[in-house]
Amino acid sequence: MGVLAVAVGATGIAVGQLRGEPTAPGAAPSRVASASADLRFLRRDAPAGTTVVDTAGTVLATLTDGARTATIDGPQRTFAEPQFGGAPVTTRVWVRLMPHEWRAGAEDEPWFRPWLQENLGSTAPDVLASAAEYLDGAPEQRDAEGVRKGGDARFGPPGPNGGPSPENSDFYDYLGIGWRFPDKQARRPDPERYGAVDCSGFVRLVYGYRAGYPLLATEKPGAGLPRRARAMAEVGPGTVVLPDTGVPPTNVGALQAGDLLFFDLDEAPDRRMDHVAVYLGRDDRGQPRFVSSRRRADGPTLGDLGGTSVLDDGGHYARSFRAAKRL
Template identity: 55%
Template sequence: MKAERRLTWLPRAGVAALVVAALAVALVVWWPDVPTGGSGGERTTEPGSVSPQADQLVYERLDAPARTVVRDKAGGVVVAVFTDGARTAQLVGPRRSFSEPKATTATVTTSSWVRLLPQPWRVGAEVEGWFTDWFARARGDTGPDVLAVATEYLIDMPDETDANGVRFRGDASFGPVKSSGAGRQEQSDFYDYLGLPWDFVNGTSAQPERSRYGAVDCSGYVRLVFGYRLGMPLLGVNAPGPGLPRRAYAISEFGPGVQLVANERRRATDYSRLQPGDLVFFEVEDDPDTLDHVGIYLGLDDGGHHRFISSRERINGPTLGDVGGTSLLDDGGFYSTSWRSARRL
């Protein structure tokens, strides 16, 4: 099976290096000695890590799901969580806040930093070289994680291009307007947003559509964040394999990682199983047996509600806001009553 690779044809090579936009969505890291300001932002209220020495950490095993919780031996404070079979790791770091003022008054403030392990976690991995090297680096890393990358596609976020002229972040749309003029088309994948042809690890290839440049539907958005930006392998099919399938139902059913909440074809309420960075799946269209929407769980907002972020038609792109339905799992609204399952990649 050939390795996933990017091709060199760039239909949008003239995209500007950085478009300075008025930030209606704020995502800024603030340290305690730096003056605050602006709307939204990330504010640090405590140190981002404790000593990384192995002899100062305690590794504790818990169930439901099977996972290893790492604590500071001195104070018993949780430092990280690693789930068996999953690459998604939760590390404790500086507190920061995510907001989208054009779409909601809510703010999510969290000390969770979500990163991808080099390989899935397994019992005893804490003594293996690949992990100890990664963990020592990751605990001091305040560069963009899953949550920060996910918010780089919200309303008015500035564009940025790489050395090859590929725009890899900035305000994303959902898809082109339907020919009828009523609503927007689905099926915009990450390579459409990028304007970049792609060879997948399962051997299939894809070409971007010019009309979909800068657009991602809900699963395309998840693939953009976890796959293109953070390096998880991507599939071009909706079948089991070594990577993220294309559609929401396929990611939920046989995607990588661990299923946290099984789809029992009724509203899910297993909030205690979730941690930031988990994928949450919904049934929002006509077929009650098919999961057709996916988002990324952010955590509790300042109203105490479980909030997620996803790409949607009504607001035309990724949002953590409340336009066309609240981005909540527990308020009795459209999406909360449509929530069916969850997976940790």
């Protein structure tokens, strides 16, 4: 077991102390304004969306048209995996799901102000904190029914004849429970894959099971996140932030924490995506860093084991990076 380091604010709250589903606001005070205060909602382009600022001009939230993901200013925290190298990510950005996709003028809809008020300054686990709860050395967490909802995740069992583990570990395999999807299809966990998630299974675990984003059983289009990275990129929901042009995007500054990143690692002639990651933001060296589940690290990592987890260093993942979406 390695050492997992995730700290929040000046009090140094460890990730193992942030318990529970991300449904209730934290008790910590916030420096941000109340949602009932005199806020301004500024429209922006590329991608289209709305920036929420207070009377002092402080950015409180960023909302993107066609996406449920919102980034919210909150207490500073640091994500790090020192045992695997790479710089830590220190950020004030918290990533949360809105109950509806954003659109121009949604600030006047009845659901928005109460939602914003609940989430401004909240330290309840968000998408990034939930992702960190599966890194190497993360402590085990169980819900009231005894389901292991968090803790160090592996990639999967060895393949045939001791070969590499195939990418067949979904979120329900990690949890060890059966799952019925909205289309009435049901899946049962593979006992050999208990506690394991592949790259897309990790995204579905964090965004779907933990954050509540709808999930699909297959790779077909539908109102939810499909099973595989290629389907997430091609037919999955969300707003395209960086389109696939066949080469690594250069305008990574358009990314925001929580975005899904897509990679063509095998560089096969079909040019289809075969890896997906969650963007964390700029690390303490100023490089764009992500977290994903991979074989070489035997599970989710934001460190540099099996390839640097950054988009701008010319490494294997940087060369294979192709597109990004915002859920």
